[in-house]
Amino acid sequence: MSPSRTGPRTDRREEAAPSRPPRDAPPPGDGTGDDTGAGTGTAVPPSLTARYRPELHGLRGLAIALVVLFHVFGDGRVSGGIDVFLAISGFLFTGMLAREAVRTGGRVDLGRYLGRIVRRLLPTAVLVLAATWLAGRLLLPETRWVQLGREVRASLTYVENWELIASQLGYGAAGASTSPLQHFWSMSVQGQFYLLWPVVVVLGVLLARGLRVGPRPVLLGVVAGVCVGSFGYAAWLHQADQQVAYLHTGARLWEPALGGLVALLALDARLPRALRLTLGWAGVGLVASSGLVLDGGALFPGPAALWPVGGFALVLAAGSTDSRWGADHWLSGRLLGWVGDIAYPLFLWHWPVVVYTLVVTGQERLGLAAGALVIAASVLLAHLTHALVERRVTASPMRRPWLVIGVGALVVALGAGLVGGWTAALVREREAALAQAAQDSPDHPGAAALDEPGFGNTGATPVPALAAAPQDNADVYRQGCIQGHEDTQAASEVLVCPGTDPGAEHTLVVTGGSHVVQFLPALEVVADEQGWNLVVASRSGCHLTTNTGAYPQQTDATPTDSCVAWNAGFLETVEELDPDAVVTLGSTTQPGSEQVSRGFVEVWRELDRRGIDVVGLRDTARMPQDVPDCLAEHPEEPRACAMPREPAYRDSAPYLGRDDLPANVSFVDVVDQICTDRTCPAVAGDVVVYSDHSHVTATYMRTLAPALDARLREAAPQLYR
Structure with a gap:
């Protein structure tokens, strides 16, 4: 928060929030009148x-x-x-x-009031924002330029x-x-x-x-x-x-x-x-x-x-x-x-x-x-x-406040317009790069080449372009039906995205937060081949769990109250959808060690009581740094951005060998198509693997579709009949 500072201690003539009367303001009341305030010209109490x-x-x-x-x-x-x-x-x-x-x-007097604020706050803010933007262009990786531009514009317009x-x-x-x-x-x-x-x-x-x-x-x-x-x-x-x-x-x-x-x-x-x-x-x-x-x-x-x-x-x-x-x-x-x-x-x-x-x-x-x-x-x-x-800006009394306001508004409009135009150009370049990456190419095999020497990388420029990689996510995010973690109003209301094939014989409901939604590009490939209807109902940052954080030992990141309410609403919604299976997380790598939380198991049991099958996807690991940023800093050495497979993953999935799991849940594990037995690379088969530090790019996920199809046939054969 910006402190609303006064001027120099020897010259507080015209501050935005004066602690004594500014020189260019009308004199205050003499304080001797009554406290009625009943009419114009009333003395100040x-x-x-x-x-x-x-x-x-x-x-x-x-x-x-x-x-x-x-x-x-x-x-x-x-x-x-x-x-x-x-x-x-x-x-x-x-x-x-x-x-x-x-x-x-x-x-x-709004003119004088707003004019003081403009004179006091805007010049310094514009100077700092301009310097921060220029420094960001020089020091930050291009993967962060779009967000930098958006924040410069947002800061300039408060x-x-x-x-x-x-x-x-x-x-x-x-x-x-x-x-x-x-x-x-x-x-x-x-x-x-x-x-x-x-x-x-x-x-x-x-x-x-x-x-x-x-x-x-x-x-x-x-x-x-x-x-x-x-x-x-x-x-x-x-x-x-x-x-x-x-x-x-x-x-x-x-x-x-x-x-x-x-x-x-x-x-x-x-x-x-x-x-x-x-x-x-x-x-x-x-x-x-x-x-x-x-x-x-x-x-x-x-x-x-x-x-x-x-x-x-x-x-x-x-x-x-x-x-x-x-x-x-x-x-x-x-x-x-x-x-x-x-x-x-x-x-x-x-x-x-x-x-x-x-x-x-x-x-x-x-x-x-x-x-x-x-x-x-x-x-x-x-x-x-x-x-x-x-x-210097506030050295003289303000005689034309509306002129000051007009100049300030012009500066804000020009600054926001210039930065907005630059950001929009970057976004257009990013969208073109994503469209190119979405096209299947044998030159970028991704997961299919993971086990080859050097993770199958040929030295070609990986796709998607690094500036576009942070936005290389499932298309469903562009539909506006994925509820954000900031949605706290009517938290129990569940939005359901339109299905991919409403007339299909089998319906799968995908839920459980961004680490499940990231699998959609691969799931959509399989669903298109098999004629399934994929329905997404998910809230970012909200696992499908009963965990309220009240357990003696916390075995999962504690959901917010709004997430708990959303999960309760989801159980009612999914019963109305009557799917053949719910696809959700089968494990979680949050907050650091891979595990199956008690809350996960309890919600699976509840779905079992309602006659709904569950397909649990093994979670993807969290990398130690933002991968596109790291690759931008090490363009010639993507190995510098890789991570050892251990201790991110256990020797075996944490749900294997457990005897407390309900019969309705089966598990799908494609970790071996993301990591080798020793390393989780940042680039494989000339495809960028991660869009940030923990989510797989949509481009790489599409190359996982054959492996996901094979694992689903083993885990949920009833979907293929």
Whole structure:
């Protein structure tokens, strides 16, 4: 999340979220009028009077310092600084908007409001995005250029959090394979908050006028309603799908709303000094310790996020103590104030610097010396950006705000259009490469040549082209009927893809997540030859299992609550479909060792009770790295991207020799057509085997069709009668 930073401490004349009145804004009310808010020109209540909060600026500096330190050295742990930034934005913007809306009787000067945001945020964001895109073109493999372009455009238009959700890219620790723009998700959440909040505040003031009551209690009620509603949604979504919850605007909105409540309550004006001294240090302690005590990446923005956000609230409730022993005295110091000055550019620069450093060095994590250099480089870039861009752009009062908005919109439109056009050209090239790879060619035999010397590779350029390999997946994904892991609404609703041959004698239902759907290109070849009807009903990231994560020993990755609900809905759906067999996973290589989970066996028994046969496919192994990226880095040596067969696979499949399996399940194993007895190659028969680190390309899977057909004849001969 982007901290909504103030300007230089000596010149806060025109900040996007002022903690004291900007010079070019109308003067605030004198605070002496009543609190009726019944008409235009109403005096601002004392509780909403603008005043500078130096401890807030220092708290911003502390929060950004924690964010940077944890991103560099935290190994994926979350500091809580993002949550504090959101709360600070809510505090500042609620106070600013409420003062203006009360003073004018329910109006907000959108030109001045949006113009400030554009001047404060856009120049730095455009600079960092341009630099990140150029660096990505030079440093990242071409397999990642399309996603990079999409994220640049999404970040520029403040929808990066939705792009990450749609691309199923959850929040993760910094690494060479991590998106260099991942951190812009929080900028997007904040930008969406900026657009929404004037509506919330103005509606609150207008409601107060209509009810002929004071604006403050109505605003408190409206903001509290948003806060409670979003908090409840965050708690539910955290349980349903944590990765989506972390990035979702609706689940994050309670944090700035809570900051708004703190602004409206003005607690520091009422509390005794001794209590404020205690609260201030307690708040600092909560903010500073959040990342050490809590695993925020797995817990936020659920109720656990009250730890850092509550710390912010305590610091603001403490206010100024007029004591050198107060937390506000420390937060108002020169060092944290300077960090607060450069907080916004420091936040934007540090993440791509970390990611690209890992890309160049090939390291998984930064050591102490490398991390210190990365922090120093990020601070230098932030200082230069602050001095040469931010301060110069905002040096003079804004006299023509709509011109500023128009220029900003033009820059965004041009940037998004240029990057979008470049990305679209790459996509067209990728589609052409996939179409070419889909054509059977004896020059690219794939699995048929696996056991030949050198895995059957002749040195020819493998297919599909590496830039297209990440998208070389089953065609069914393009039909829009595969439910994503982010689909949490109506989780028990099961989408069924159209069958390949509805009038066929035999129907097979394919389900169990992407590791089953990856077999579809081979299954479709066999089904076309045998006249079967293939029906797909699957949810990404969701195995067919009864596992709720409540077992004494977890023997399978715990599904989300929405996955559990989806599986319950699937059992009812599959009974209506009345298939000859359900094709699903017979084992899983997640979370690392191949196994048959208890949840798998239980759902097979349930299908047995319903008279439905099961064909269990042995899972494919997970490679140690993204294969197309690795091949792009080692174009002349594909062996560098191979993996030993052991310990990825046991000597024998984990379902063999078990006596607790129901009679309706049979198993199909084509691992020997993906790996030799010693090695799982990245390229075989001049075909790229994996589209990422764990899914087989559709091109290679089609070359597996003869082997899959032979194994199916042995495992499910009833389908061939």
